[in-house]
Amino acid sequence: MKHKSNNLEYYTQKPGVGISLIVTLFSSIFLIGALLSKESEYNSYQGIAFLSLICEFIYGVGVSFMLLRNKETYIHLAPFLILNWLIGCFSLNVFIPVFQDLPIWVYFTTVAFCVSNFFIYSNSDESRSTSIAFFINGLSFLLILYFAIYLIPIMPFSFLGIIALGLGFYGLVPAIVIIIHTITILRYINRDKNYVVSFSGGILVVVISLIVFTAGLNIESRKINQFGRINSFDQNSELPYYISISQNLKPNFFNEILLKKDLVYIPLHDIFDFRTFDSFGSKQFNERKIHNPFISIAYLFCKDLNLDNDDKINILKSNFDKRLETEEQLWSGKDLFTKTIKEDVKIYPETRLAYTEITMNIACEKDTRGEKEAIYSFQLPEGSVATSLSLWVNGIERKGVLTTKEKAKAAYKQIVGVEYRDPSLMQWKEGNKVVVRVFPINYKTPRTFKCGFTTPLKVEDNQMKYQSLSIKGPNISNAETTSRIQTVGNTKIETSKDFELNKGYYINQSKGLDDWEAYMPLTKVSNSFAWKNKIYEVKDIQKTTIPFKPSEIILDLNSSWTTKQIESFVELNKTNLFVIVNGKKKEINKDNFKAIELEFEDLHYSLLPLYEISRNSLIITKCGTFSANFEELEDSNYLKKIRTETKDRNLKVINISPDINPFWQTVKEQKYVDFFQTSLKNSLDLIHKKQFVLFKTDTNTVNIPPANISITESPQTSAIKTNGPNHIYRMYAFGKVLEEQVKIQNDSLVQNQYVDLAKDANIVTPISSLIVLETDEDYKNNGIEKNVDTLGNASINNDGAVPEPHEWLLIILGSTILFFYYKKHKKQTI
Template structure:
């Protein structure tokens, strides 16, 4: 150890080493701080990279001239100049993204290569070299080869840049280092065979790792290409061609990389192309391009699957839950982060409902780069509905106004895209999702918005369960979060995260947004109702009825979730009319062919059954997974048009024997295209044998909330009617009615449809209505949006009871006036 310290001391005493260490350490520190700042969205630190670049540029010129002028005297500084050249390259890349975004491992590998050079290059009799450093140098040398190849197209620009500003030199650095290092390393490898073996072992290790990665990626690309070819023979013009690929594509690490080619990850084709980095198709994907050398090299060996970028984005949406990344974004939002979150939950056990209010503070660290747009996606529990939206404008809370989805979208685009002023928009999305947009946000004007959601409590095993919301948006992981939970009544509750009693409320402080749930004993439904406009809305236990049902045919909705035993059990029933759809054709299933048929579905993840082709009174047995395309993905297809026009009248029954439900079946269920029931595999067999089907009792004046096992009844108000429940009861009733009747609504009659008025009355976001906040009252008038009058208005955590009707207001005023005059009279008498 003492010997090594003496060697290091001697090296630092050589000419120029001390100043080189100082410059390198200072520049590296500035670069690291800058990169961390960019990664964490603290863009103020980006300017540090410019300072580092200027230092490196001056240092490089001086040191290069000294080495060229007096090689023997300064050659020991060659490792310093190579290291500082690459520091300069990375600094330049922070504001002129020639390399695009680089993974962390690329920076570490490059620095490892440069550091190992100090132990390999020598200019004295002291032996600084050993086998470990030759191995490390060989393992990291590949990154230099990659950079040199990658920058070939930029060589002419780099030469011009040298003549103009001098900075163009950094475009030639990898090629120069490649030549210099190759000439230098060959001298050492010729002197000692062990050095050669060690260096070769380093290169081979990386090569083997890359080879294994390429093999995995090429296997999956071959599968996709084969699927595209095979499915191209299916003459199904009703669905988009990419659907068949999506149905047969497993969401895994390799497939996501393949689908993100040219969209997120740079392909080798991009190296020799100067087209816009985001010009990849008609659809948008909100993620910056990444230059990952391993992935880019592997793409060279992968077969082109023949999918357009729009098709790949659609598959990413359905198979990989990338819907937020594909939302239309009018303005960039890369530099935003969520600063604070307030999560306020109020639970109504007697109504089996909960109201969750989320307040978000959004900030932007980047200076003088204009305004940005924030987009948040809220994944809601089944049956939930958005019931409030507020945006703070000039320090004051402005509440959302409910209107048709077309008017809201048009107004938002006009104000954001043309007028650049303050709006916020809340939209309903399929699959229990709600999207909220906020504009503008910059470093001087952080924004605050609040939104609320009414949620049924899910009933399972004699318990009621509340599930927190899943939220995606600008950098939520570091937000300072405070959660509060309130219980109406004396019901005991248990939560999966700790809530402390403070100031009379149970609260929790954390970082980011936790996924948590609360459970409580199942309450019996007592008289719990809400009165509104001469109607009373009462919560009752849901009524199940067993009806006689003999299906005309049984369709097994097969996919890779099914087992041989399950199919065999259905085949062994005394039913001769059991079928499955194979490549769009209805095929009978028998004891002789069911095993072979299941093989056709071993890579099949979800189906989109042609419900409009089924016989009257058909029964579908499904076992769905968690993902699929939904109606929004196929909205322009003939398939969806036929579903809407030819399904509901067929009296189709569906039994789901799985624990999950995918977005397709969720929408079909919600919009009442079929009668849907979820039960166990064994129970489904009994129902078929007994020619029975379980239905929830329905009526024109009732809405079933199946997850909460309750029904909300609408009846005329009487003198005996009570209003002892929350107004969320009426909001849930209205949401259920809109979803039930949505299939009847034509796009060109939305504005005059009674269900838009119902949505306005209850202030709920639905497939036909949205909430919007505009800066001024005049903005609403210009866009033809009427403000809420005589409606429930926005829900609130502190105001959830009955709203007095006009005659009740009169009685209240008379009562208050009487008390006032009585008080004054008594006061005078006392005096």
């Protein structure tokens, strides 16, 4: 160690080393500052990078002159010269993006190359440390070689740039470094075979890694293209081309990289095409665009996917849950993070409902410039509805106003895109999702918003289960999170994460937002809510078992089915048992079921042609968690036929999985089929008995299957106690809107009727959204009427019955009498 310390001290005393250290330190600081500023969209980052270029230019000219004049005296400065040339290249790239945006590993690899040069160029005889340096140098050498080859097309411009400004020299730097370094390496490796082995070993590690990575990409790319070619023979043109690929694509690391070509990862053939990366197709994909040399080289040896960018985005949405990344974003959301989260849950065991209020504080990284837009996605448990939205404006909470989704979207675009002022928007999305947008956010002005969701408690095995919300948004993982649970009544609960009972509340403090569940004993329902001379009463759901002899039984097979599950149905010996293969019906029996199973081993979700299935058929499905949804199929003939030719076929569906994917969720909600979720054993029993289970329906009843409850509307009478929360009515209204969704799409009068119902209950639905605007004048200017005589926004502390007009009169009269009585009594005591 002492020997190494002496060597370092000796080296620093050599001519020019001191000034080289100072220049390298300052130019590195300037480069790091420029990169951080660019990431933060700081408007003056180009000036910071230019300071580094000035330092590099003066230093580079000076050291180059000294080396040419007296090589033996100043040869030890060559590693400093190479290091500072490369710093200059990256500094120039900040405001003339020749290299485009680079991943952080590129900078670290370049640093490793330059640091190893100091050991190699030092003429040291310490073979062990120098061998390690040669190995590291071999690992990083290929990156510099890549940049040298990569810049060949602009070398003519670089020569012109040298004549004009001198900056063009940096376009030649990688090539010059490769020439100097190759000559130096060849000279040194002749001295010791260990150096050859170490340097070659480093190169070999990179080459082998690249070959393995490229092979993985190639396997996936061939598989994806094969799906496309095979399915091109399918005469069913009702579905978009990309769907067959999406159905057969199991999400993994390699196929995600392939799908992100052009969208996130820049291929080499596009490097010098200085187009903006917003316009790859009609759809937007909100991920940073990166030039990753490792991936760019691998792309050269992979066959292109026969997909346009919109198709790739649709596959990323359905197979990789990238729907949030495809949301239209009017302003950048870079450098935003979620600072704090307050998760407040109130459970109503007697109604089997819960209300969850999420309060979030959003902030920007330090020194961030410009206004930012935050977008959050809330994945809700089945049957849940969004019931409140608030945004703090100038320190005051402003509550959301419910209006049609078209008016809300137009107002948000106008105020964010044109006027740059304060709004927040909450929108319904298919698959139990809600998206919330907040604008503007900057470093000086963090924002706080609050949203609330009414959710049914899921009944499982004689227990009720509350399931937490899954949230995606700006950097949630480091947020300071406080979770609180309270129950109405004395119901005891057990949770999957640690909560401490404190003053009647269950409290947990943590970082980020974990998925968790709370369990409680199943409680008998007995509650109701009064609103506008109507009573909304919670009752046990009424199931009825009807005789049902299906004309056909269709097994909706996919890769999640097991051989035993298929065999269970085949052993029923039904002559009307079929599967759908490539859009055609095929009989399945004991002799062929194993062969048929192989045809579905890569199918991860199906989209059955429901409009072609025989009337009165029974479909047995086993859902996964992902699929395309109605939104992605909007322009297809398939969806048009589903909407117009399915509902009158009296199709019954049994799902033997506890999960439900977005496609079946929408089919179920919009009542295209009768849908029942149960176990494999129960489904076999129903087929054997020629029965089907229906939930009893009525014009004035809404069923909520996850909670095994129904909500019934009836005229108000004094005989029924109304001590339930207003969430009962909100859930009833949400169920009504979803039930009538098919009619709403084709009838503007019906749509207006159900928009009024949504306003009355203050719920976010396919036809209504919540929006917060900065001033009352903004609502007026955008044709949005504020909530009058409605339930308004839900609240964790105010969930009881809202007094009727005559009740308000009695309350005011009673309060007045009490006031005068108190005043008179006070005078008498004095």
